[in-house]
Amino acid sequence: MKIHLIAAARPNFMKIAPLYHALQKEKWAHTLIVHTGQHYDLNMSDVFFQDLRMPEPDIHLGIGGGTHAEQTGKVMIAYEKVLLENQPDLVIVVGDVNSTLACTLAASKISYPSIPPRNGPDDQSAAHNTDRPVIKRKTLNRPLVAHLEAGLRSFDRTMPEEINRIVTDSLADLLWTPSPDGDENLLREGVDKRKIVRVGNIMIDSLEMLRDHIENLHVHKDFSLDKNTYGLITLHRPSNVDNQKKLTDLCETLIRAAKIAPLVFPVHPRTKNNLSKFGLLKMLAGADGMILTEPINYIRFMSLVFDCRFVITDSGGIQEETTYLGIPCLTLRPNTERPVTVTQGTNKLCTGTNLIEYVGSICRGDQVKYSIPELWDGHTADRIVISIKKLINEAMD
Ligand code: UD1
Secondary structure: OEEEEEEOOHHHHHHHHHHHHHHHOOOOOEEEEEEOOOOOOHHHOHHHHHHOOOOOOOEEOOOOOOOHHHHHHHHHHHHHHHHHHHOOOEEEEEOOOHHHHHHHHHHHHOOOOOOOOOOOOOOOHHHHOOOOOOOOOOOOOOOEEEEEOOOOOOOOOOOHHHHHHHHHHHHOOEEEEOOHHHHHHHHHOOOOHHHEEEOOOHHHHHHHHOHHHHHOOOHHHHHOOOOOOOEEEEOOOHHHHOOHHHHHHHHHHHHHHHHHOOEEEEOOHHHHHHHHHOOOHHHHHOOOOEEEEOOOOHHHHHHHHHOOOEEEEOOOHHHHHHHHHOOOEEEOOOOOOOOHHHHOOOEEEOOHHHHHHHHHHHHOOOOOOOOOOOOOOOOHHHHHHHHHHHHHHHHHO
16 A cells, blocks of 8 residues: 655654654555655754654655745645656645645545556556555545544634644545544534544654653753753744734743743744844843744754743644643643643643733642543554554455
8 A cells, every 4th residue: 555644844743753653564555755845944844854763755845935825736736746656545644734735635636547458458457556556446546535633623714724624624535533522523514424533642652752762861951941940932823923013012921921930942933034024033032031042853842841841832732742741831822723732631721911920820839730631642653554454454345
């Protein structure tokens, strides 16, 4: 079975790595990593492949940045060519970035050319050509599409990722969900329940795979900080960083928070561009207790998470990692597509106004109650492999 694993942007890499490793153990699976190139800087992409022990991508589309339509269109055009040449049986997309949507659209609409008989109409040899798709060949002349991290909804359609999630889920043939709310959202949208398989949270697999490595690093020492005394910031959502007034207000709040506890802030390229454009970079970099750095690779970043007191973020994945680790997470967003991190985990949705109050409470030692959601256990990739095997068996019936 020829499988394409689609990688595109930083949060995708820790989602495909465990699956790549699990599929490598399966003789029936021929897995190719397709990198769209949505993220391209060394420290936004390559270092993650190294950390996560993945080889160089088999196919690189080299797309780069652009507007939403440009990025989506460029990925679709480039990936359509790859699909026609390579003819995978299964395309696995992860998360909710523009490339997830683009590859799903291209794969769902492709029609593989029929196989011309080499020696006339009676020739059966082409049907036995192992380079051709084997799954559902009689009824479907395209690959199946599976979405890993399906069913998440913020119910906020101003977020580009929400649009990507809705369209991807409505097209995908197989929907691997991380938590019960994912199943419920899909069922409410009318998805056939036979398409939905709850597999758990794949990012926890990456974290567990590299736990020993992460725990031995203690990166906070490089910043002359003590364990459990500092906060860690990530900020890159357009709704937080693209608007000058919003970003200015947030910077002022973060500067106040840094007076309560030192803050390490690896700055995303989008955020850095905007901080410079709005003339905020110097003020932030010079603030007491604020430590700005370049984006940090997976293992070093997770080391900072493991040893911090709290996280301030607008990322999706970090809300989940902190819930798993029992670390307080303050999410600078009005909503989350990962509600289980709030109802069960350590996550609190914050505005700029109440952030300082929460930071104060955490630093005073107020306890955060939490439990780890079901199936967030480091074995999600194994459950996905079982789900794929089931797909093969069904197709052969
Ligand atoms: C994208 C995803 C977002 C995800 C985030 C993680 C979409 C709609 N958004 O947002 O869901 O949370 O990735 O980082 O797909 N840039 C670089 N080097 C890079 C990557 C980006 O300089 O390696 C700069 C470019 O100027 C680019 C900008 O950052 O235009 C934004 O990158 P883009 O991939 O368009 O969106 P993100 O904000 O990273």
